[in-house]
Amino acid sequence: MSDMNNEKYLQKSELVRVKDLTFFQRTYVVEILKGMFAAVKQMFKPSFTIQYPEVKVEHAASFRGRPVLVEENGTERCVACGLCSRVCPALAIDVQAAETELTKERYPEKFEINMTRCIFCGFCEEVCPEEAIIMSNEYELAFSSQEESIFGKDKLLKSAEVMKPRLDFLRDNR
């Protein structure tokens, strides 16, 4: 639209506005009162504010918190295929495979996630053929050193019973 057309358009819209609104409407008193009424109405509605950190938020199973490894009967489900490590866009996962006498034949001798790199994308969960790495509902992560942010199996392993809500959610929504 040319400058001249723009000018005409603006002039026209101004004319329409002046013509359509009464003096009282142009004071916006009613609109201001409506806004104030909406604000006051909110004051009497239940509060959604949570007094964190005293009160923790219990997220739904669909929440994507930090990734964890699923453990069943004292053994991790992971078969150390390395898919999660390959797909991780942040290069946060380090897996080292070793052989085992168990039926699964391979297990992760070392499994580490660098939590300062993890972006909680959930790709590792999506790609895992064993439902061995899944996103948890844990969202509190604070470290005082680089070493603390590297989570090994001791921090990653969670029992399948504890992770049942997320596992059920994944089964129902895949």
Ligand code: SF4
């Ligand atoms: S959630 Fe994403 S960034 Fe974090 S470990 Fe899994 S694939 Fe990597």
Ligand code: SF4
């Ligand atoms: S967590 Fe899953 S994808 Fe990652 S190495 Fe283990 S079995 Fe493979």
